[in-house]
Amino acid sequence: MKGFRCGLVLVGLLVPVAASAAVASKASAASAIAAAQAEMKLAASMQDQWIATVAAMKDARLALKQGDFAAAETAAVHAKALASLSVEQAKAQRALWVNEAVH
Amino acid sequence: MKLALIVLASLWAAPLAQAASQPDPAADLQGFQGYFLKRFPKVPLAAYVNGPYNFSKSERDQWKQIIEFPPYAFAVADGKTLFDTKFANGKTYASCFPNGGIGIAQTYPMFDAKTGRVVPLGVAINRCRVANGAAKLSLTTGKLADIEAYMTSTSDGKPIDVVVPHDPRALAAYQAGKEYFYSRRGQLNFSCASCHVQAAGMHLRGDVLAPALGLTASFPLYRSSWGDVGTLVRRFIGCNKKVKAEPEAADSTAYRDLAYFMTYMNNGLPIAGPGARP
Numbered sequence: 001m002k003g004f005r006c007g008l009v010l011v012g013l014l015v016p017v018a019a020s021a022a023v024a025s026k027a028s029a030a031s032a033i034a035a036a037q038a039e040m041k042l043a044a045s046m047q048d049q050w051i052a053t054v055a056a057m058k059d060a061r062l063a064l065k066q067g068d069f070a071a072a073e074t075a076a077v078h079a080k081a082l083a084s085l086s087v088e089q090a091k092a093q094r095a096l097w098v099n100e101a102v103h
Numbered sequence: 104m105k106l107a108l109i110v111l112a113s114l115w116a117a118p119l120a121q122a123a124s125q126p127d128p129a130a131d132l133q134g135f136q137g138y139f140l141k142r143f144p145k146v147p148l149a150a151y152v153n154g155p156y157n158f159s160k161s162e163r164d165q166w167k168q169i170i171e172f173p174p175y176a177f178a179v180a181d182g183k184t185l186f187d188t189k190f191a192n193g194k195t196y197a198s199c200f201p202n203g204g205i206g207i208a209q210t211y212p213m214f215d216a217k218t219g220r221v222v223p224l225g226v227a228i229n230r231c232r233v234a235n236g237a238a239k240l241s242l243t244t245g246k247l248a249d250i251e252a253y254m255t256s257t258s259d260g261k262p263i264d265v266v267v268p269h270d271p272r273a274l275a276a277y278q279a280g281k282e283y284f285y286s287r288r289g290q291l292n293f294s295c296a297s298c299h300v301q302a303a304g305m306h307l308r309g310d311v312l313a314p315a316l317g318l319t320a321s322f323p324l325y326r327s328s329w330g331d332v333g334t335l336v337r338r339f340i341g342c343n344k345k346v347k348a349e350p351e352a353a354d355s356t357a358y359r360d361l362a363y364f365m366t367y368m369n370n371g372l373p374i375a376g377p378g379a380r381p
Binding site for chain 1: 130131134135138281282283285286287288289290292294296297300301315344347348349351357
């Protein structure tokens with residue numbers, strides 16, 4: 001019984017890792033990169049691209065090239081999340097910047 | 104009676120709302136310079152061109168040492184040689200500028216009604232090159248910075264005189280530059296104003312933060328940490344990176360408009376370029 005429980009916990013720990021490794025393919029990594037790229041384009045058009053976003057995207061592309069699709073997908077998802085944060089920042093600043101202006 | 108009041112009120116409110124949204128560079132200029140004069144009553148207006156040196160004795164002393172043998176002197180000399188050198192077609196830079204390019208740096212950035220865009224001095228130099236069959240130069244450092252250093256030296260002491268004409272495109276460019284200056288960006292969530300207005304005169308690591316007033320007046324300038332002369336755009340790139348934001352392209356509309364707003368805010372201050380910083 002005790003051993004069974006232990007096994008369950010082990011399986012529970014392994015599942016997410018195994019799942020993402022199994023799910024990430026060249027195609028899924030490429031589509032994560034494409035999604036991140038679209039968000040980054042938006043951030044750049046709002047003049048607020050973060051250096052960390054570009055770095056994460058670079059990691060994603062390198063991993064893709066090296067055939068590490070799981071790492072590529074993870075980095076691309078990270079890049080997209082960072083890009084989204086900067087887009088939120090830029091959107092908020094469109095109203096907030098006036099508060100900093102000296103008149 | 105009630106109706107009349109409402110109509111009156113709305114008549115009164117409408118122009119006010121419009122005034123708030125219409126860019127008004129002249130009013131901004133007064134407010135901007137007034138803000139610093141009030142905040143630092145001991146610093147006279149013209150002294151702002153010396154940036155951090157009004158706020159730190161040690162930097163001032165370093166500066167005095169530096170300008171005994173001005174490190175930008177070579178750049179000015181090289182710039183003059185380049186400026187006087189003929190293009191393949193026999194023309195020189197002088198042919199591209201009013202007054203042969205002498206004593207005119209204080210009027211840049213300039214709004215160009217033909218293209219509807221702001222043209223900083225560096226971009227004007229590159230335009231001149233392209234018009235005469237030469238390739239563009241880097242807008243941040245090197246030969247173009249040297250030419251700019253020479254041209255700016257012929258304007259030394261002249262009051263900055265940037266014009267925002269009554270052209271909706273010029274006003275829009277000015278407003279875009281103003282918005283860029285005051286908008287927070289980058290992972291650190293800082294605006295240019297966070298450091299150069301709110302924290303002006305304070306220390307950031309080894310540096311004293313120069314106030315936004317006068318910030319453009321000494322460019323191009325020699326920085327010891329650069330080891331050569333760099334343009335205003337080079338500084339924009341560096342300050343964007345400080346807040347963990349990707350810099351814009353050196354030739355971008357964003358940087359042109361930013362330089363337009365910032366230099367306009369310095370109108371009336373004397374050109375003090377090329378400059379030197381520790």
